[in-house]
Amino acid sequence: MKASFYEGNRTFTLREGEVIAPGPGEVRLNVAYTGICGTDLHVYHGAMDKRVRIPQVIGHEMSGTVAEIGEGVKGFSIGTPVVVRPLDNRAETPADRGYSHICNKLKFMGVDTTGSLQSSWTVPVFTVHKIPSGLDLKTAALVEPLAVACHDVRIGAVESGELVVVIGAGPIGMLVSLVARHRGARVVISEVNPFRIEFARSLGFEASNPKDFDLAAWVREESAGSGADVVFEVSGSKVAALDMTDLLAIRGRIVLVAIYPQPVELNLFQFFWKELRLFGARVYEPCDYEKAIEIAASRALPLESLITDVHTLDHLTEVFKHIDSDPNAMKTLIDCQS
Ligand SMILES: [Zn+2]
Numbered sequence: 001m002k003a004s005f006y007e008g009n010r011t012f013t014l015r016e017g018e019v020i021a022p023g024p025g026e027v028r029l030n031v032a033y034t035g036i037c038g039t040d041l042h043v044y045h046g047a048m049d050k051r052v053r054i055p056q057v058i059g060h061e062m063s064g065t066v067a068e069i070g071e072g073v074k075g076f077s078i079g080t081p082v083v084v085r086p087l088d089n090r091a092e093t094p095a096d097r098g099y100s101h102i103c104n105k106l107k108f109m110g111v112d113t114t115g116s117l118q119s120s121w122t123v124p125v126f127t128v129h130k131i132p133s134g135l136d137l138k139t140a141a142l143v144e145p146l147a148v149a150c151h152d153v154r155i156g157a158v159e160s161g162e163l164v165v166v167i168g169a170g171p172i173g174m175l176v177s178l179v180a181r182h183r184g185a186r187v188v189i190s191e192v193n194p195f196r197i198e199f200a201r202s203l204g205f206e207a208s209n210p211k212d213f214d215l216a217a218w219v220r221e222e223s224a225g226s227g228a229d230v231v232f233e234v235s236g237s238k239v240a241a242l243d244m245t246d247l248l249a250i251r252g253r254i255v256l257v258a259i260y261p262q263p264v265e266l267n268l269f270q271f272f273w274k275e276l277r278l279f280g281a282r283v284y285e286p287c288d289y290e291k292a293i294e295i296a297a298s299r300a301l302p303l304e305s306l307i308t309d310v311h312t313l314d315h316l317t318e319v320f321k322h323i324d325s326d327p328n329a330m331k332t333l334i335d336c337q338s
Contacts, residue, residue, distance in 0.1 A: 002336075003118035004313045005055035010044055012117075012316035017057070020122040022070030028122045029082065031336040033141035033310075035061035036323060038170070039111060044320045051111050059117035059334070060086035060110030063131070063140035073125045081131045083143045084123055085289045086110050101285045108283075117313060119336050129289050135297040138310070141333050142175075142303050147284040147292035148257075149175035153183060154288065155281040156230045156255040160184025165219060165228045165247050168235030169196045169207065171306060171331050172257060176232050177205055178301045185230075188222075190215055190240075195328040203302060210239075216246040223249065232257055238264045245270035254278045306330045312338055 003017025022028045036059070042048050043058050052058060066080040076082075091105035107113050109123065131140050153176060158164060162185045166177045169191040177200070181187045189200045189207035200207035208215065219228050227249035233240055236258035244254060245267045256278060270276060284292075296303060308329045311319045313336055323329050 001118065001120040002313050003057050004316045006043060006052060006058050008046065008049060008054045010046070010317065010320065012320070013055070014314045014316075017118050017120065019120050022068050022073075022122050024071040025073060025125055026070040026122055027066050027073055027076060027125050027128060028068035028120060029064040029084070030067045031062050031064040031116050031119055031121050032137035033063050033333045034059040034116045034336055035141045035145065036319070036332045036334065037061050037145065041320070041324060043111065044324065048111060057114050057116075057118050058110050059115035060084070060108070061141055061144040062116035062121070063137040063143070064121070067120065070125070076125070076128070076130070081133060081135070081137060081140065082128050083131055083140055083289070083293070084109070084116065084121075084127050085129060085147070085284065085286065086115075086127060086144070087283060088113060088124065088127065090124070102282050117316065117334060117336065119313070129293060131293050132297045135293070138307065138333060139296055139303050142306065142331065143289065143292045143296055145171055145331075146175050146179070146296060146303070147288045148172055149179040150291040150295070151284040151288040152176050152232060152255050152257050152281045153179045154291075155279045156232065156253055158183050158185050158230055162186070162229035163219065163223050164188070164230045164232070165190060165215070166232045166234060167240045167244060168233070168237070168258065169193075169200050170234065173232070173234035174200065174203070174306060174330065176234060176257065178203070179295070180232075181205075182295065182300055188215075188219065188228075193327055199330070203305065210243070216243070219247050226250070228252060230255065234258050236260060241266060245276060248274060248276055250274045252276050256280050308332055310335055
């Protein structure tokens with residue numbers, strides 16, 4: 001079986017991997033597609049070399065089929081199409097208060113443990129979700145980022161008719177926008193990359209560049225003076241963090257999706273004055289995965305349009321180099337079988 005190993009120093013090598021027979025409570029999957037995500041790019045940049053164990057197979061946004069079933073596993077047959085929720089919470093303790101998805105000793109599969117950029121992947125069955133046969137495996141590789149968006153929108157408690165601003169329209173920002181609109185919200189996108197602005201518009205969103213447009217004034221105008229109900233901060237920009245409070249109505253909600261490795265400045269007076277609420281949102285819970293699978297299978301969202309290109313496992317070094325240099329790419333998939 002084929003496996004592409006991250007070797008450090010922005011390099012991947014294709015090698016013959018080991019087919020690992022599933023132990024009790026595990027299944028072995030044939031990986032169909034693996035999407036490349038921002039986290040994988042962080043690994044590529046060497047920013048996570050303390051967490052990955054080089055050489056290591058990374059990747060976590062996958063779809064596939066069941067190839068082998070371990071002892072005690074019920075409800076799966078050979079060939080069942082599935083996706084993996086790549087969170088291994090087996091080291092969870094009572095101190096985690098039941099929040100399994102963000103427990104202190106969480107292992108993120110594909111970073112802390114072996115990932116899916118290989119043709120065969122053996123995983124604990126509690127991470128596996130079945131998908132309906134009508135959902136093609138290419139689209140199904142987007143279930144993981146779509147589940148992130150479902151989690152974010154659920155945390156933000158977005159309701160039909162609300163005015164929502166999404167700051168940052170990369171793949172996650174686009175998916176958050178699509179899911180929020182699917183829930184009936186009016187979604188406005190703030191983005192600085194002209195290609196992404198055009199892409200958002202092509203999907204029917206109102207999108208503009210905050211550098212040449214007074215978004216806060218516009219939002220107030222469109223909401224009879226009150227402001228936005230929810231802001232999703234997906235950009236990770238310091239300016240966005242400082243300005244986002246101006247966009248919100250009284251009791252408006254902020255969902256923080258972006259990762260800020262360093263502390264940044266916030267306008268706390270706005271929080272006080274308008275009784276704003278700020279919610280952190282990280283990965284997903286099982287119900288978000290089920291929701292994402294349901295939405296993907298319903299074909300209600302144009303998920304295919306987010307897939308920029310599809311490559312094979314054998315030249316990942318070039319693929320990562322290309323993604324890294326192309327700020328316009330949305331989602332690149334790797335066909336892990338051919
Ligand atoms: Zn991801």
